[in-house]
Amino acid sequence: MTATIDKEARQDGGELLRLDRQLCFALYSASSLVTRLYRPLLEPLGLTYPQYLVMLVLWEKAPRTVGALGEALGLDSATLTPLLKRLEAGGLVNRKRDPADERRVLIEPTAAGAALRERAKEIPKALSCQLPLSQDEIVDLHGTLTRLTRALREPEDQSAQAG
Amino acid sequence: MTATIDKEARQDGGELLRLDRQLCFALYSASSLVTRLYRPLLEPLGLTYPQYLVMLVLWEKAPRTVGALGEALGLDSATLTPLLKRLEAGGLVNRKRDPADERRVLIEPTAAGAALRERAKEIPKALSCQLPLSQDEIVDLHGTLTRLTRALREPEDQSAQAG
DNA sequence: TTAAATAAGATCGTATGCGATTTAATCGTC
DNA sequence: GACGATTAAATCGCATACGATCTTATTTAA
Structure with a gap:
């Protein structure tokens, strides 16, 4: 027992709080640095990085509702609505109400958006x-990030199995 | 030649543009989802996630200049100055000009900030x-993310060896 | 069938982020 | 010792993000 120092005392919790120990910060840093690499490549296309993500989704399948875009990207209408309006103002997408359900707004690339x-x-x-x-x-x-993301996006699988 | 389809034609470049193929999006998603896990934990402390990162840095060593904080976190004064003012308004840090160099602003936790x-x-x-x-x-x-981050943060090691 | 519940976007307020510029202080050089 | 260059923060403008609320359209139920 003499050699075993109380864990809390030894670390003072401080080890756990070191910035370079935080997985979250490693993710945060890597994500912003990689995003930064995109900026000069996207600038000639007139796109920001989140706008580029939206276009990637639309190039795969369109039209899509605002909700479907949000589902794909993990963003909500508070973020997407203004972003989509800017893409529309830039002539890259069209926004129109779904005639079959006037609550929905359908987004699709314009010819210019498709050409991009x-x-x-x-x-x-x-x-x-x-x-x-x-x-x-x-x-x-x-692969690791995809598994992480998938697991974190799942709603509530904890009832019977958890981990 | 019949079986070998032109790569560009086969993929149409489209494979490469699939959202689920983008490392950047995997990083972006994972980072925001993990950050989202912090929100409910940080809210009782009255901190946002970037504010928490700033406090982590200050808890390791203080005082620090705005520039030193930015260096540690990869943020510039345009982001940090308003954030630090909010932390100051919340009573968690002090901001004062460095008497030895009036250009610098020294940041350190208050008693409340240290207690947090x-x-x-x-x-x-x-x-x-x-x-x-x-x-x-x-x-x-x-480990992978740290290596990635470190490599991307290095300025220009391409000439010969820099340093 | 119509009122309550729900769903989909839009809007508001606040907090990052960042490029570009501005302001103030220090440094270098003559 | 003065003056241009450099440095450190602050500021401005714009674009995400997100919680909360609002509006409108559809669905559900009594």
């Missing part, structure tokens, strides 16, 4: 060159 | 319980 896709194709290639990680590391990292 | 550290100690524990990853995965992920 061709130029966007260069971005993933250009970007992956700048990432200081091996292919294996990228695949691994992507 | 005790309550914050519970947060990393509470949070790690909510992460659906094994210890190994967390360590691995943290």
